[in-house]
Amino acid sequence: MSLRIVVTVKYVPDATGDRHFADDLTVDRDDVDGLLSELDEYAVEQALQISENSDDDVEVTVLTVGPEDAKDALRKALSMGADKAIHVEDDDLHGTDAIGTSLVLAKAVEKAGYDLVVSGMASTDGTMGVVPALLAERLGVPQVTLLSEVSVEGGVVKGRRDGDSATEQLEASLPAVVSVTDQSGEARYPSFKGIMAAKKKPVQSWDLSDLEIDEDEVGLENxxxxxxxxxxxxxxxxxxxxxxxxxxxxxxxxxxxxxxxx
Known part of the structure; x- marks a missing residue:
């Protein structure tokens, strides 16, 4: 059997940098360095652990929506051990909010093919934490969010969610969407071998036309x-x-x- 895992990741402004808004009140990305969202590193890590602990043939794809420099976030995930990457880039995406982003991600995930989508609990810039749920709704599949522990076996994803007063054991049949917290396990540091290997791994580039999305469905004005x-x-x-x-x-x-x- 095979298991296709898609990890959604985001290229975010460095929180230690001097961040500013542009004239249209979106983040001025030209004025600050960017990097792979730290919370998304945990998602990549959990996908890789599922792959390493599985008897199935597992393929881990990392997916991002963002500007040209967002490829840096993909390369970081590839150097950690992901197999391939998809970059959705289009000038009309500028200013797209979480709802629009979930549409683009859903179309890209469907086009890529998937059994399991893994996301971080939130991005470190917007910190809304709603995209995994929106994505599951658009895909029409179960969502198992905010997991501190996750595993896949026999076509079922299982996980533990830790709350303030209780711990829940959750599961859902695949295909499904899960999100993981920063308590799910420390993300691995890319090795030199991994960094060199990442340069040869495939990165596909798609735009809105590839995903059959109209420009009036995304962007700041919409x-x-x-x-x-x-x-x-x-x-x-x-x-x-x-x-x-x-x-x-x-x-x-x-x-x-x-x-x-x-």
């Missing part, structure tokens, strides 16, 4: 969610310095009480 205004974060002010001359503890307690921290 988004259901938009940023209406944005302002620079105010500069940090100097903190309050308490000199302890015997009354430091009282001053600290008064400071915390005044701000209702205690």
């Amino acid at each position: 988004a259901y969610t938009v940023v209406e205004s944005a302002a620079e974060r105010p500069a940090r002010t100097a903190g309050t310095i308490v000199k302890d001359e015997g009354e430091g503890g009282k001053q600290l307690a008064a400071f915390l009480a005044e701000r209702k921290f205690v």
Whole structure:
């Protein structure tokens, strides 16, 4: 038997960089370095572990929707061990929100062929965490989200979801969509051999016409969610310095009480 796993990944601005909005209030990607979303690294890791622990012939494909530089995110996933990659790029995708992105991902997943889709719990830029559920709805398959543990056996995906007060054991018949949390296991670091091998692995490039999507279904003008205004974060002010001359503890307690921290 064979198992086709598609991992959805996102190319995001580096959170440690100096990020800004462009004139249209989308993120100015030209002004900051990008990288594979850290939360998506956990999804790649879990897909690779399923592959390594399976007796079936498993193919792991990484899929992203983004600008030209998003290929860097794909190369990182390929260097970790994924088999091939798909990059959906089109100028008309600029400003597409989560709902539009889920449409593009669904069309791409269907075109690629799949048994299981694995996603991170959220992206590290938008942090909405809704795309896996939207994707499952568009594909018409079960969703098993926010898993701390995941496995596949006998055409069934199983996983553990840890909540604040309970732990759930969940399962669904394939095909299905799952998302994994940052508690699912540390993502592996690409080896030199993996980095060199990634350069030879296939990366397909598709645009909207390849997916039979009209431009009026995506993009900033057709988004259901938009940023209406944005302002620079105010500069940090100097903190309050308490000199302890015997009354430091009282001053600290008064400071915390005044701000209702205690």
